[in-house]
Amino acid sequence: MFRYVVAIFLGFIFSQNIEIVDIKVEGLDRLNKEDIYRISKLYPGMYLDRGDEINKGINKLWSLGRFSDIQFYLEDESDNGITLKIIIDELPVIGDVKYIGNKKKKDKTLNELIELSSGQIISGNTLFNAEQKIVNDYIGDRFYSVTVSHEIEDTDVDYIKNLNFYIYEGSKSRIKNINIRGNENFPFYSFLNKNQLSKIFGNTKEFKWYFPWRGKFNQSDFDMDIKNLEIFYKNKGYRDFKILSKDIAYFDKKIEINIDLYEGEKYFYKEFNFINNEIFPDEELLKELALKPGEQYNKEKLDIAIFDNINSLYMDQGYYFFNVTEEIVPYGKDSLIVNLILNENEKVRIRKIHIKGNDKTAENVIRRELKIYPGNIFDREKIIESMKSLYMLNYFETVDPQISVVSDKEIDISMNVVEKETGRANFSMGYNEYSGFSGGGGFEFINFLGKGLKLQVDYQKGLQNQINSGFNQSTSSGSADFESFSISFTEPRIFDSRNSIGFSLYKAEQGARSGYSDYDIENIGGSISFGRRFKWPDYYTGGSWSIGIRNSKYFGNLEDLENHFPDDLIHGRNSIPYANRKGLKLTQTISRTNIDNAEFATTGSKLVWTSILSGGFLGGNENYHKHVFNFKWYTPITNKIVFYQNYTFGAIKALVKDEYISSRTRFALGGTGIPYGEMLRGYTDSDLGPRIPGTYSHGGNILFKYSSELRFLLSPSPTVYFILFADAGGIWEDFNNVDIFHLKRSAGFGVRLNMPMLGMIGYDIAYGFDKYDDPLFTDPPRWEQHLIFGVPLN
Incomplete structure (x- = not known):
């Protein structure tokens, strides 16, 4: 506390320039009067001309936190000025800190907890906080009967005090009984009953010898369970439900929880009435509400129906200031009349759209993704779609639209973005126990120069694992190495239009591998592309077309070459x-x-259909057509658990009879899918499908694969998630051999980590259930490990 007395504070002093002749200070132990002058900004010889100098001086001294009492007095007044007297009571400082009664916790642990040490100032607030920290720490370890008190002990120095904390620990306590009274319609325990109340208490559980980890009591968790209990009842129709009393009784070694509740009647909707609605008729609003008379009352569904369905209907039409008031009138014993009083207001237009937070990304790159523009009628759905489009660029950590009211007919929108690193060293690496390492690296810039340009440089290198020699490794090059280099560039929105252009160049060398490829192959080529976002069926859909040229050389045995290629x-x-x-x-x-x-997609889908025509009327001497259909589907289970499915189907057909189609063009299946195959975990890389006995797979012309994953988000930034997966697939020579009921199957688990500047990293462990299509291999591969750098997003 502090108090001050100034006899002339009635305005006489502060209406003139009064000089402070002297300031006397009493009660100092560690400070001197010059310290008081400096802190309070009050000095002998200064003039009081504003009228608030003394008040401010007192506040400055008090804010220092070193005093228990401050008293100001006017000691003398004369024609020359005034003399002030300040009496101060300094707070003591800590000498030693001791703990008495702490058997379960060491002094060092408690010192680190309360963070008090010699020389610190002792205040009532400091002591209260220290006691609370000790109590809370003991309660966290289930010592619910703990009590803590303190004693301030004098020392030889007046302003130094020793602190003694007296701790009664008591015994560890567990929840032994949870007693609920008044629950006539829902039992607390009932085996296999989904409505048993014990399931609602997800955080507060009774201790059982066969569940030794249960029984811990936490007040905030208990409050959450009580809230969940209320939600449960009100979502089951019991609108009048309430908790009459709740009592937590602490005993020496046990805790008893007693809850008295009132269920009330179970209610049903009798009718829904819309009041003051002029824009939409009752029939349309009732349809949008998606609730029907006779349906059981459910508070959560009603809130969603009103504040999401109805609200969205109006806001999507520009009625930003729309609001609805809910009025529920009981009717009879168990019926409810729901009156929705609507305040539609006027349509609102967007005056300006501001872009904020884009330090690297050009503003036009963001604006061209927006689905709403200045001058448009406000549309909530289009704002949500704009956010989705910006997230899909993968340039931003967050996208947060903020709305500012300009008038009753205009608003401004600020699209606030937080950018993330988009350039990355795009390492791509795979490993399995049979084939060893394969992969490479490069650089990928998806927002090159901040203009939304895409530039990618990629290098791939593969080495056959020489440790494994069970297969025939005799080839023309003596190994199954491969090496490739590529560079590509894309302008996805040329002149901010819906059109895109791009080009790519590549060179690749593939060593022969008996059975999979009969030749060492050298490819060099390039392509130019044009793309466009469609207006139909929606702006999520687009297309691209590219024309490419490739020069391929096949090195190998002359006799084999003559069997596969024309003489010329x-x-x-x-x-x-x-x-x-x-x-x-x-x-x-x-x-x-x-x-x-x-x-980490939680909802939506991705569909890609690719068709390739090589040769034929286009010219050249590689003649085939190839089609690949891929569909990915994301279903949310919770906001952090997603069910993911991936379907892939592909087919290749030669345009000329007995046309040789290279291994790089045919489908490959198995393992990580790196560098150009299709992933099917639990098997070695690109090793499934038709083969000559004792050799590697040489790929196929027909592909079918299905994968499903249950994804558990562990961290949103950086993105880390755990997966449980199951894969099945197969490749065949032609449609006559296709058998989708005899696919290669696997299951396993893994983790994905998206590292800034490195991209997605994955590690999977999978069990392959089916043996290879080779009579020399009678057992399935069983467990395979796959280490993958550069996993495609989603």
């Missing part, structure tokens, strides 16, 4: 024989993506 394509017969093919291909891709997040 074979060169180097007297030195190093190879076949040289040139192909011109046209690729069309139709896609639709409406997922809500690029790194």
